[in-house]
Amino acid sequence: MLITIANVLSQEDVIELRDKLAALRFEDGRATAGWGAKLVKANQQMRDGVTARLLREEVAAKIRGHAVFDLAVRPRALTPLLFSRYGVGDAYGTHVDNPMMDGLRTDVSFTLFLSDPESDDGGELVIETPAGEDAVKLPAGHLVAYPSTTLHRVAEVTRGERLVAVGWAQSHIRDAARRELLFDLDTARRRLFDRHGKTEDFDLLAKTSANLMRMWAE
Known part of the structure; x- marks a missing residue:
């Protein structure tokens, strides 16, 4: 099931988070990609550190506290979030997420959008389904969750900057x-x-x- 969830973060939360992320360092996103995904991944991810860990925990608590996310995902545990940034020319080619991350089985993948959709062109999350491709680009603070078993990609950004938080859940319900x-x-x-x-x-x-x-x- 692919599901979009509105207002996981309020607009005030988004603005505050973006301000904090702007002061932190980002590094080559290929460091967290599997050996195959490294070939098609071009983005930046927030460098680890005390502030980064606190931000991940704060945002993860908001996600887990959302009633619709809890009903749809039935999370047993979440991996640490990744804050990712895509500039002009960046993209993430077709791939499937690693089946295990941080000792957890990945059942559900999710993307929390942090940049306003009108602030950039491209950057859609494109998820392959039996009915074809679903291209998802949501307002800041909204989230999309989908099975980690699917092939998906991030379309090339052609203007502006795409900022997201991504994560994975091991669900109490595997299927x-x-x-x-x-x-x-x-x-x-x-x-x-x-x-x-x-x-x-x-x-x-x-x-x-x-x-x-x-x-x-x-």
């Missing part, structure tokens, strides 16, 4: 189809509650959701 079923079920359950309160139908959906989690969770 993407099962994650989508649980997401749909819990979304329906919450809508039913909003309309009618705690009813017998709500209780039945809650029981089904809980028992499917027991059956599928790792």
Whole structure:
């Protein structure tokens, strides 16, 4: 399931984060790419350090605290975030993400957009699906999450600068189809509650959701 999530960061959060990132050093992004991806990766990533680690933790807490992200991803753990910057001419060719990162299995990949879409041209995240390619470019503070099993790329930036935070989650639910079923079920359950309160139908959906989690969770 590919899902876009609005307002993971507020506009105030985005502005503050961009100001902090502007004061930090970035380095060649190929340092974190697999041996095949190094051949097609051209960007910069924030250099590690105390301030960088604090920023990663702050933004990760916002992501994990978002209710829709929690429902869609069912995160067991996140890898440390990467803050990436793409200038004119930078791109990231077609690749699949590493299956293991920082000791975690990567089930879900996500990109949190930090630059305003009108501030640059190109730079779309292009995800391959059975129905064709989905090109994603979202407002600052919005996030897209998708299965880490997919081939994807970042289109070349032709104007301005693309700034994003990217990360990966190991999910309690390994299978993407099962994650989508649980997401749909819990979304329906919450809508039913909003309309009618705690009813017998709500209780039945809650029981089904809980028992499917027991059956599928790792």
